[in-house]
Amino acid sequence: MKAYLANGLFSLGDRYVNEALARQLREALPELVLYVPQENPAINDKSAFAASEAIASADLEALTASDVLVAVLDGVEIDAGVAAEIGVFSTFNRPIIGVFTDVRQQGTTHPEKLAILQQDPTENQFVYRNLFVIGLIKQNGVIVSSIEEAVKAVKAVI
Numbered sequence: 001m002k003a004y005l006a007n008g009l010f011s012l013g014d015r016y017v018n019e020a021l022a023r024q025l026r027e028a029l030p031e032l033v034l035y036v037p038q039e040n041p042a043i044n045d046k047s048a049f050a051a052s053e054a055i056a057s058a059d060l061e062a063l064t065a066s067d068v069l070v071a072v073l074d075g076v077e078i079d080a081g082v083a084a085e086i087g088v089f090s091t092f093n094r095p096i097i098g099v100f101t102d103v104r105q106q107g108t109t110h111p112e113k114l115a116i117l118q119q120d121p122t123e124n125q126f127v128y129r130n131l132f133v134i135g136l137i138k139q140n141g142v143i144v145s146s147i148e149e150a151v152k153a154v155k156a157v158i
Contacts, residue, residue: 001032004085006085006086009044018036024150025150028155035062035065037062064092069089073098074099077130086098087136097141097153098142100129
């Protein structure tokens with residue numbers, strides 16, 4: 001079984017999340033062959049040079065070979081590269097596990113949060129994600145709210 005881990009990889013926080021998620025997936029599923037773009041120095045050594053075509057080719061090859069996509073949806077918006085990877089992978093009709101850990105998901109039934117949203121949409125207490133991208137994930141996958149849940153979801157696919 002092969003998997004592809006999609007997330008931003010330029011900030012310290014993103015790299016830590018990628019390392020933690022990759023570590024937990026590999027520990028729980030030793031048979032899993034996991035591609036993590038930040039671990040590919042041929043295209044992600046930022047002190048060197050990699051043309052956009054080389055980056056696209058390497059990632060497309062790994063996406064095509066993967067049985068499941070694990071995509072981190074955190075951040076101000078879904079990372080543009082992650083959204084593109086979700087779009088490409090969705091055309092394969094293979095499972096996508098979205099990992100969305102934003103704490104603003106909590107309290108979605110809180111009456112005051114719902115009431116203020118109806119009165120003033122600028123008081124939105126929740127977080128928005130692009131519905132096209134979310135729809136692509138839900139067509140063949142799930143969205144989970146923790147690394148532990150992501151590991152369980154990948155296990156279920158295997």
